[in-house]
Amino acid sequence: MANHDIFDVTIIGGGPAGLYSAFYSGLRGMKTKIIEFQPRLGGKLHVYPEKMIWDVGGQTPIRCEQLITQLVEQGLTFDPTVCLDEKVESMAKNEEGLFVLAGASGEVHYSKSVIVAVGGGILKPQKLQIEGAERFEVANLNYTVKTLERFRGSTVLISGGGNSAVDWANELEPIAEKVYVVHRKSEMAGHEAQVRQLLESRAECLLDSAITRLVASDAGDRVELVEVMNQVTGERRMLPVDQLVINHGYERDASLLENSPLDLETKDEFYLKGTPASETSVPGVFAAGDILQHDGKLNLIAGTFTDAANAVNKAKKFIEPDAANIAMVSSHNDAFNSRNQALKKQAMR
Numbered sequence: 296m297a298n299h300d301i302f303d304v305t306i307i308g309g310g311p312a313g314l315y316s317a318f319y320s321g322l323r324g325m326k327t328k329i330i331e332f333q334p335r336l337g338g339k340l341h342v343y344p345e346k347m348i349w350d351v352g353g354q355t356p357i358r359c360e361q362l363i364t365q366l367v368e369q370g371l372t373f374d375p376t377v378c379l380d381e382k383v384e385s386m387a388k389n390e391e392g393l394f395v396l397a398g399a400s401g402e403v404h405y406s407k408s409v410i411v412a413v414g415g416g417i418l419k420p421q422k423l424q425i426e427g428a429e430r431f432e433v434a435n436l437n438y439t440v441k442t443l444e445r446f447r448g449s450t451v452l453i454s455g456g457g458n459s460a461v462d463w464a465n466e467l468e469p470i471a472e473k474v475y476v477v478h479r480k481s482e483m484a485g486h487e488a489q490v491r492q493l494l495e496s497r498a499e500c501l502l503d504s505a506i507t508r509l510v511a512s513d514a515g516d517r518v519e520l521v522e523v524m525n526q527v528t529g530e531r532r533m534l535p536v537d538q539l540v541i542n543h544g545y546e547r548d549a550s551l552l553e554n555s556p557l558d559l560e561t562k563d564e565f566y567l568k569g570t571p572a573s574e575t576s577v578p579g580v581f582a583a584g585d586i587l588q589h590d591g592k593l594n595l596i597a598g599t600f601t602d603a604a605n606a607v608n609k610a611k612k613f614i615e616p617d618a619a620n621i622a623m624v625s626s627h628n629d630a631f632n633s634r635n636q637a638l639k640k641q642a643m644r
């Protein structure tokens with residue numbers, strides 16, 4: 296036990312809630328670790344990096360990708376320990392009162408307090424159910440639209456009919472050579488205005504249809520033709536494509552809370568039932584972001600920041616009962632003295 300590094304707070308999840316928690320716990324002088332399943336920080340924002348975000352206070356419209364960069368930079372201000380590619384499989388408490396987090400890597404993480412910031416859990420895109428499809432993933436089979444530029448001047452086939460599929464089709468339509476949208480139902484399921492925009496655009500929507508076959512290029516690494524079958528008429532079409540985008544929703548891995556032998560009260564069998572001050576039913580375990588549920592909960596990026604600051608303040612009091620309830624505001628906080636001087640020097644250059 297003595298060989299293990301013990302953290303004041305361990306944050307599970309590196310999305311907006313986890314990153315702001317890391318910033319704020321650093322501000323409160325806590326020894327902080329952040330554990331993220333994905334190979335990068337930023338959370339669910341990586342699902343929509345090209346979208347413009349308008350509803351984060353103090354940010355004029357900002358590309359989500361830029362917001363990720365800023366959130367990460369702020370989250371790392373106080374140099375927390377960051378473990379990427381690590382899934383926390385369970386949380387328990389040992390006889391010494393420490394939280395013990397079991398990582399899928401085999402590593403065990405020890406902490407005096409925990410902030411659960413896992414959002415909607417681990418999201419994995421539903422894969423295209425065609426044998427051998429995975430071999431095209433490096434070349435032109437995509438599960439997200441990371442940059443619009445990748446699709447400029449291309450013939451793109453999007454499979455899916457929900458909000459994201461409709462959104463991507465609308466964004467790609469003006470820059471792509473041709474956009475096909477293949478959806479297995481007879482109507483698109485996205486927001487009404489966006490569906491109308493799509494139906495009135497140059498994009499061709501193939502409803503009641505599904506992908507039945509992929510034909511590879513001569514080199515075998517790219518999809519060249521996609522066979523689409525109308526499930527009502529049985530008609531099959533072979534469509535030449537440059538890029539294929541699959542948006543069939545996400546599988547959600549919510550096993551963390553199920554596997555944890557702590558008396559954590561949940562809501563709708565997944566969310567952590569908590570207080571507006573980010574406390575859960577287990578002392579020492581706090582929650583922030585989309586995973587936290589209470590009557591006043593705001594499921595926005597902006598809401599994650601308040602949750603995070605509350606969670607950190609409560610965690611600080613949990614491990615140091617005599618600590619102040621909240622941190623000194625940043626404009627008067629000594630933690631920034633040397634950084635402010637460096638910034639001033641930089642501005643004078």
Ligand SMILES: Cc1cc2nc3c(=O)[nH]c(=O)nc-3n(C[C@H](O)[C@H](O)[C@H](O)COP(=O)(O)OP(=O)(O)OC[C@H]3O[C@@H](n4cnc5c(N)ncnc54)[C@H](O)[C@@H]3O)c2cc1C
Nearest residue numbers: 308310311312332338339382383413414416584585595596
């Ligand atoms: C398409 C789309 C558009 C959106 N647009 C907006 C918008 O314009 N404005 C707005 O305010 N909000 C928007 N949202 C909502 C916003 O993205 C979420 O509210 C926000 O990401 C929640 O942040 P979070 O940190 O709680 O969770 P997440 O961003 O989901 O991050 C949670 C992180 O925890 C990790 N994790 C989960 N389980 C484990 C585990 N066991 N071990 C280790 N790591 C784990 C996940 O990999 C993930 O990185 C949008 C959401 C979507 C899907």
